[in-house]
Amino acid sequence: MGEHTPNDIPRIPWPGVAVFSSEYVYPRRPVVISGVGCGRWPAVGKWTPAFFKADIPVQISVSNEETAAPTRKRPDTLAAFVDRLEAGDKHSGYLKQFDEVFDAFPEARADVSPSDLFGPEFYAATYFWMGPAGSRTGLHSDDEHSLLIQVFGQKEVYVLPPEQRPLCYENSKYDSGTRCFDFDPVAPDYHAHPGAADAAPHILRALLSPGDALFIPKHWPHSTCSLSTSISLNT
Numbered sequence: 001m002g003e004h005t006p007n008d009i010p011r012i013p014w015p016g017v018a019v020f021s022s023e024y025v026y027p028r029r030p031v032v033i034s035g036v037g038c039g040r041w042p043a044v045g046k047w048t049p050a051f052f053k054a055d056i057p058v059q060i061s062v063s064n065e066e067t068a069a070p071t072r073k074r075p076d077t078l079a080a081f082v083d084r085l086e087a088g089d090k091h092s093g094y095l096k097q098f099d100e101v102f103d104a105f106p107e108a109r110a111d112v113s114p115s116d117l118f119g120p121e122f123y124a125a126t127y128f129w130m131g132p133a134g135s136r137t138g139l140h141s142d143d144e145h146s147l148l149i150q151v152f153g154q155k156e157v158y159v160l161p162p163e164q165r166p167l168c169y170e171n172s173k174y175d176s177g178t179r180c181f182d183f184d185p186v187a188p189d190y191h192a193h194p195g196a197a198d199a200a201p202h203i204l205r206a207l208l209s210p211g212d213a214l215f216i217p218k219h220w221p222h223s224t225c226s227l228s229t230s231i232s233l234n235t
Helices: 017-025 078-086 106-111 162-167 194-198
Strands: 031-033 057-061 073-077 095-098 127-131 136-142 146-152 155-159 178-180 204-208 213-216 222-226 230-234
Touching (some): 017 031, 057 078, 057 095, 078 127, 155 213, 162 194
Antiparallel strands (some): 031 213, 095 127, 136 222, 146 213, 155 204, 155 222
């Protein structure tokens, strides 16, 4: 089966909330807002793994939770996890969807304020993600719009239009508005998932660097892969 090089998601400077809403949110079109956090949010340039080194209990993911394979987590502390990241441990695992980051670090709340630009609908909940190069979030779609903000390091994101979901091999890991899929657009296996070959021409890709924000419309399947030690927020 032929290989397809994903097209890039459009990348624009911050256009203002009116254009962002009318051109991207309401039509449900993904877009990268390039460098929107640079110079606006102190988190960009301030937050590093060491910033979050504290004796706080967390659950570390050690599997691709979005596939049909068993989910595996390891209890840990943020301090021990950060030590492994800084030591270059490739098996340190991935801190995913940590929704208590501002409870644990209240002083960090003022470091990033997407609602100032994007409006309150993108700040109803905030999830924190931190992991080494190679950290993965498998293909899934959400029933709400999402804004993925890259704070530290680089991350690749792959997205597909919602009409391609029937070709992505949905599994039974449905949870709180999320639909999960076994097809992997980062490393596609068209022998295991031959039907996904028809979805391949529709895959879009974004490379996020610190200060970038990616708007992912609801129902669009998406998957991520950290290219370096990475810290991200999504709202």
